Amino acid sequence: LPRSQIGMGNSSSQLPRDDEIETIAHETEFSRSQIVRLHARFVSLDKKGRGFLERDDLKNVPELAVNPLGDRIVDAFFTVGGSYDDGAFASVKRLDFRQFVRVLSFFQPIDRSKKNVHNRRTDKLKFAFIMYDLNKNGYITREEFVVILNSMVGANITSDQLDNITDRTFAEADMAKDGRISFEEFCKAMEKTDIEDKMSIRFLH
Amino acid sequence: HLLILLLMFDDAYAAKAADSNESHLVGLNRSYAEEPTERVHVAELKWHSTSTAFIIVFWLFLACIAKLIFNRASSLTRIFPESSLLIAVGLAIGVLLEKTQVNKSIFTLDSHFFFLYLLPPIIFDAGYFMPNRALFKNWDSILLFSVVGTMFNALAIGFSLYLLSGVITFSHTFNMFEILQFSSLISAVDPVAVIAVFEEIRVNDFIFVNVFGEALFNDGITVVIYELFKQFSCIEEVKAIDFIAGAASFFVVSVGGLVVGILAAFLTAVFTKYSGHALILGPCFILLVPYMGYLAAETLSLSPIIAIAICGMSMKQYIKGNVSASAATSVKYFTKMLSSSSETVIFLFLGLSVVAKSVAIEWDLAFIGFTILLCIVIRTIGVIIQCAFLNRFRGKTFSMVDQFILCYGGLRGTIAFGLASSISSSVPAKDMFLTTTIAVIFFTVFLQGSTIRPLVNYLNVELKKSEEPTMAETVYNKYLDYIISGVEDIAGQKGHASLVHDFERLNNNFLCPILMKDHAKTRDFDATKIIRAYAKHTLRDAMSATKWYPQHKRVVAIQ
Numbered sequence: 001l002p003r004s005q006i007g008m009g010n011s012s013s014q015l016p017r018d019d020e021i022e023t024i025a026h027e028t029e030f031s032r033s034q035i036v037r038l039h040a041r042f043v044s045l046d047k048k049g050r051g052f053l054e055r056d057d058l059k060n061v062p063e064l065a066v067n068p069l070g071d072r073i074v075d076a077f078f079t080v081g082g083s084y085d086d087g088a089f090a091s092v093k094r095l096d097f098r099q100f101v102r103v104l105s106f107f108q109p110i111d112r113s114k115k116n117v118h119n120r121r122t123d124k125l126k127f128a129f130i131m132y133d134l135n136k137n138g139y140i141t142r143e144e145f146v147v148i149l150n151s152m153v154g155a156n157i158t159s160d161q162l163d164n165i166t167d168r169t170f171a172e173a174d175m176a177k178d179g180r181i182s183f184e185e186f187c188k189a190m191e192k193t194d195i196e197d198k199m200s201i202r203f204l205h
Numbered sequence: 206h207l208l209i210l211l212l213m214f215d216d217a218y219a220a221k222a223a224d225s226n227e228s229h230l231v232g233l234n235r236s237y238a239e240e241p242t243e244r245v246h247v248a249e250l251k252w253h254s255t256s257t258a259f260i261i262v263f264w265l266f267l268a269c270i271a272k273l274i275f276n277r278a279s280s281l282t283r284i285f286p287e288s289s290l291l292i293a294v295g296l297a298i299g300v301l302l303e304k305t306q307v308n309k310s311i312f313t314l315d316s317h318f319f320f321l322y323l324l325p326p327i328i329f330d331a332g333y334f335m336p337n338r339a340l341f342k343n344w345d346s347i348l349l350f351s352v353v354g355t356m357f358n359a360l361a362i363g364f365s366l367y368l369l370s371g372v373i374t375f376s377h378t379f380n381m382f383e384i385l386q387f388s389s390l391i392s393a394v395d396p397v398a399v400i401a402v403f404e405e406i407r408v409n410d411f412i413f414v415n416v417f418g419e420a421l422f423n424d425g426i427t428v429v430i431y432e433l434f435k436q437f438s439c440i441e442e443v444k445a446i447d448f449i450a451g452a453a454s455f456f457v458v459s460v461g462g463l464v465v466g467i468l469a470a471f472l473t474a475v476f477t478k479y480s481g482h483a484l485i486l487g488p489c490f491i492l493l494v495p496y497m498g499y500l501a502a503e504t505l506s507l508s509p510i511i512a513i514a515i516c517g518m519s520m521k522q523y524i525k526g527n528v529s530a531s532a533a534t535s536v537k538y539f540t541k542m543l544s545s546s547s548e549t550v551i552f553l554f555l556g557l558s559v560v561a562k563s564v565a566i567e568w569d570l571a572f573i574g575f576t577i578l579l580c581i582v583i584r585t586i587g588v589i590i591q592c593a594f595l596n597r598f599r600g601k602t603f604s605m606v607d608q609f610i611l612c613y614g615g616l617r618g619t620i621a622f623g624l625a626s627s628i629s630s631s632v633p634a635k636d637m638f639l640t641t642t643i644a645v646i647f648f649t650v651f652l653q654g655s656t657i658r659p660l661v662n663y664l665n666v667e668l669k670k671s672e673e674p675t676m677a678e679t680v681y682n683k684y685l686d687y688i689i690s691g692v693e694d695i696a697g698q699k700g701h702a703s704l705v706h707d708f709e710r711l712n713n714n715f716l717c718p719i720l721m722k723d724h725a726k727t728r729d730f731d732a733t734k735i736i737r738a739y740a741k742h743t744l745r746d747a748m749s750a751t752k753w754y755p756q757h758k759r760v761v762a763i764q
Contacts, residue, residue: 041697063694073691109600173677189677
């Protein structure tokens with residue numbers, strides 16, 4: 001079944017059914033209480049009570065409005081949320097609860113005692129990479145980089161400085177010297193950063 | 206520094222001089238009045254007019270020579286931390302002076318002098334160069350360790366020693382409050398010792414900030430409970446109100462110190478903002494105002510250490526925008542120089558004071574032994590319990606290795622010595638406490654200090670990243686910050702990243718325009734970090750392209 005059809009009952013204000021919680025818990029390694037809490041959040045975002053979220057629902061989160069990358073984050077949510085198991089991405093228009101939790105599961109702290117630590121790190125980096133890669137071709141081009149850099153700092157620096165910083169970053173990160181950064185090159189540039197710590201959110205129980 | 210040293214030594218010297226009532230100036234004139242004017246003198250020996258200044262400068266010179274030798278004799282410094290070597294030199298000199306019967310008052314470390322002049326530069330330097338990000342990320346563990354941990358240590362060690370004194374006869378008796386006074390000063394981890402040792406081994410920021418943060422902020426509680434028990438031993442009958450007053454005192458002291466520190470930072474930033482054209486003024490303010498904050502806090506019996514550390518931490522980013530790069534560099538150099546020489550003098554005098562104090566006093570080996578044992582055991586228990594508690598709520602957990610370094614890095618230092626010296630003489634066990642304090646300090650600095658480096662290597666503890674982050678890393682790190690902040694907002698959970706983001710917006714919109722000059726009030730975020738990183742990289746590239754690179758390497762490194 002396409003993912004959009006596996007969902008809640010019609011009224012999203014009810015708690016999800018126990019077997020659905022079980023499925024989600026199994027899939028994402030969230031605990032029961034965490035899932036219940038996230039469902040409450042989902043409901044509060046879903047102001048029209050339709051049982052799914054659209055882009056505008058997320059964009060209306062007030063703190064996101066002042067986040068320079070707010071739009072990109074929302075976009076990434078809807079891309080990663082609509083992903084299939086084989087890792088291919090497709091942008092969807094609606095996000096149901098299961099997909100919502102699935103995206104958030106990427107940000108769980110990594111439990112080093114469990115296996116698949118490397119997968120987790122790569123997953124987190126993948127989310128970050130997707131946001132950069134606007135046209136989803138698997139590479140960050142110079143133009144895409146400038147766009148993101150501009151939204152982060154653009155108002156404060158001149159366009160010359162913008163170009164210089166971009167040049168420098170590409171000189172460092174673009175190993176293949178093909179004018180674009182692949183996912184592997186991105187990971188390599190971040191290898192000294194403690195991604196597990198930086199990109200983890202401690203979800204409340 | 207020098208002026209007060211001069212006055213202090215002058216007293217000592219004048220007491221020693223035969224004509225003890227003569228003042229310094231009279232001494233000067235005397236050389237002219239006394240000599241029979243038979244012949245014209247070609248030149249004469251004016252030792253007594255320059256002696257005090259000479260002695261001071263000579264000590265500093267000796268300290269520098271000692272450091273020079275240590276730098277050369279790398280085989281020694283690989284084993285022993287520099288602090289322990291300095292203590293050893295102090296000991297040696299002390300023995301020498303002792304043998305030549307020089308007046309002891311010249312070379313004892315006056316606790317007053319220590320707290321007012323030697324300690325502030327070190328703490329300020331530490332606060333200014335503190336990795337703020339790591340500190341805020343670990344505020345929960347640092348708070349727990351410094352408050353609850355220190356209290357636990359103080360009470361547990363105190364009660365244990367009290368119980369032991371019923372079983373074993375120590376050379377002096379003490380009541381409950383006296384031993385609690387002692388245990389409160391002996392349980393405090395010392396920031397100076399931690400800096401001295403950890404700076405050499407350069408562990409990663411996470412461990413450093415936890416150990417050092419604890420050492421810094423436990424001043425609030427250490428001094429409070431020390432004073433509390435000191436006052437308790439004077440009061441006839443201790444009532445519940447006294448305990449409540451004690452608890453209130455803790456809050457007032459700590460939070461008051463924090464407030465004073467922030468105020469001092471605020472003032473420094475504002476003054477440097479408006480000191481535009483007179484280039485010397487900026488650095489002067491940067492050095493004077495925090496020190497005034499320290500003294501103000503001390504005057505109001507708030508925590509001066511917390512005040513000056515917080516001041517250094519808060520004002521960093523505003524200062525950078527207000528003074529020129531060369532002024533910032535000179536401030537950096539000057540604070541490092543001051544703190545380094547203070548540190549050196551402290552350890553040297555610690556060695557000297559041991560000789561000065563200990564010759565007449567016997568050392569109670571049993572008491573010392575039990576104190577050291579209790580310090581180690583109780584700290585270990587405390588760390589394990591606290592980390593187990595913290596690990597349930599934190600993302601970044603404390604591994605076994607981390608916890609070990611936390612236990613092992615609990616070094617005691619001169620603050621304990623200063624407090625021990627100021628125990629009132631009416632306490633019969635004072636000398637025993639003092640010598641035990643010295644013994645514990647020696648034990649931690651020599652034994653733990655010298656073995657921590659091989660242990661760090663053996664346990665593969667992650668070391669501090671020595672290179673600057675690359676341009677790509679700087680940009681991406683900021684980028685990831687925003688992502689996490691956004692995801693936290695979507696998930697409705699106020700985590701670390703979104704709090705940092707909130708502060709950043711507040712900072713940029715309100716604080717920076719007030720505290721920094723030429724700060725264009727643009728959108729909600731601040732690009733200076735990325736721009737500065739870019740400037741650093743291009744400068745380094747340009748330098749390395751010239752043939753004078755080796756000389757300039759140091760310049761680039763400082764900037």
